[in-house]
Amino acid sequence: MRYLAGWRVQMAKQMLRDGDFSIADIAVRVGYESEAAFNRAFKRSAGSPPAAWRKGVASALVSAAALLLSTEPWTALRIAALSG
Numbered sequence: 001m002r003y004l005a006g007w008r009v010q011m012a013k014q015m016l017r018d019g020d021f022s023i024a025d026i027a028v029r030v031g032y033e034s035e036a037a038f039n040r041a042f043k044r045s046a047g048s049p050p051a052a053w054r055k056g057v058a059s060a061l062v063s064a065a066a067l068l069l070s071t072e073p074w075t076a077l078r079i080a081a082l083s084g
Helices: 002-018 023-029 035-046 050-068 073-083
Strands: none
Touching: 002 023, 002 035, 002 050, 023 035, 023 050, 035 050
16 A cells, blocks of 8 residues: 555656646546645655745756856855755
8 A cells, every 4th residue: 555655646746847737637537536645745755835845846957057057157066965
């Protein structure tokens, strides 16, 4: 049962990161009968609700893109290496 829950959350993370699906759509697509049950399971596994996780990923991607587009690419790589 734990394997299935983990698989569902991993699939949901991919859809949250790469797609434009609503949280309710993702819940159904990964096998939950209700959005509430999906939210609880996702938060238990990922540490935050799906909407907050999506927002955090989007924010991180924007920050990474801005860093990479800085005028000095080697500085961006050095900063990324220090923060990781």
